Amino acid sequence: MTTSATPTLEIHPLPGHGAEDVLVLPDGPHEGSVLSGTEDGAIFRLSHDGRRIDRVAHTGGRPLGLELHPDGRLLVCDAHRGLLRVDLATGDVEQVVHEVGGREMVFCNNAAIASDGTVWFSDSSTRFSIEQWKDDFVQDTRTGRLLRLDTSGEVSVVLDGLAFANGVALAADESFVVVAETGARTLVRHWITGERAGSRDLLVADLPGYPDNIARGSDGLIWVAVASPRDAVVERLQQGPPWLRRQVTRIPQRLQPKPARTCRVQAYDDTGRLVHDHDLPAEGFHMATGVRERDGDVWIGSLLEPAVAVLRR
Numbered sequence: 422m423t424t425s426a427t428p429t430l431e432i433h434p435l436p437g438h439g440a441e442d443v444l445v446l447p448d449g450p451h452e453g454s455v456l457s458g459t460e461d462g463a464i465f466r467l468s469h470d471g472r473r474i475d476r477v478a479h480t481g482g483r484p485l486g487l488e489l490h491p492d493g494r495l496l497v498c499d500a501h502r503g504l505l506r507v508d509l510a511t512g513d514v515e516q517v518v519h520e521v522g523g524r525e526m527v528f529c530n531n532a533a534i535a536s537d538g539t540v541w542f543s544d545s546s547t548r549f550s551i552e553q554w555k556d557d558f559v560q561d562t563r564t565g566r567l568l569r570l571d572t573s574g575e576v577s578v579v580l581d582g583l584a585f586a587n588g589v590a591l592a593a594d595e596s597f598v599v600v601a602e603t604g605a606r607t608l609v610r611h612w613i614t615g616e617r618a619g620s621r622d623l624l625v626a627d628l629p630g631y632p633d634n635i636a637r638g639s640d641g642l643i644w645v646a647v648a649s650p651r652d653a654v655v656e657r658l659q660q661g662p663p664w665l666r667r668q669v670t671r672i673p674q675r676l677q678p679k680p681a682r683t684c685r686v687q688a689y690d691d692t693g694r695l696v697h698d699h700d701l702p703a704e705g706f707h708m709a710t711g712v713r714e715r716d717g718d719v720w721i722g723s724l725l726e727p728a729v730a731v732l733r734r
Contacts, residue, residue: 431730537572
């Protein structure tokens with residue numbers, strides 16, 4: 422396992438706040454460019470060297486997780502509008518999934534796409550929107566879900582009762598799908614094929630902090646953005662009576678528990694073994710919520726920063 426305590430982060434500002442996720446384009450005329458969505462609904466494309474920034478689309482909502490669909494379009498998990506497809510050449514936006522079982526989604530978050538086009542995606546909460554993410558987190562509603570969009574267009578609930586379902590990634594051989602359970606600090610594994618198909622277990626338990634987006638890198642590892650370290654006060658509150666948890670989220674923001682100022686990403690193999698642990702300087706960039714490894718470079722997004730960052734290893 423490798424660690425990195427004092428590496429240098431390159432920080433690349435964007436003309437929007439809250440660049441929550443990052444996606445590196447694998448080929449084509451913009452190979453190596455990085456996409457990120459900001460809280461104003463814009464999706465920007467940043468050249469690999471950071472010298473050029475183009476706005477390629479606007480979702481009309483709040484884009485979070487980004488994935489490249491096999492048809493070349495961008496799949497966007499929009500917290501307000503659900504699952505979208507975006508034509509990167511024209512900026513056209515198509516709403517694909519906005520409700521499940523006749524009920525509107527309120528917090529579509531992250532996705533992974535199988536080789537056959539099946540989309541696995543997360544719905545963090547059925548009660549609270551992204552603007553109230555702390556409420557769901559502290560109240561521990563466990564209404565998060567892992568969903569599946571078949572190539573036929575059918576949507577099904579694969580897992581429910583998750584403690585703030587977040588990042589999603591597939592095994593290298595697509596034998597299982599992993600969803601980050603932020604509130605419980607775990608990576609939950611749902612088996613797709615083989616003797617254990619249909620069952621669930623934990624790929625990783627007791628993470629050192631609260632996982633956000635996860636993604637498989639070009640190195641074959643599952644990279645995990647650790648948004649904040651474990652908070653003993655928050656976890657005691659989560660175990661308290663429901664009335665206490667509700668009261669805490671009603672007190673002024675300045676008095677509520679706050680994420681620590683850190684920037685940390687980790688990488689695990691398909692057995693759950695920790696391979697990389699980068700605890701990065703947080704002075705100029707903090708709260709890692711998105712991470713992508715591509716050819717040794719590790720790109721990082723943040724829910725709180727008007728920028729993306731890259732660790733060039």
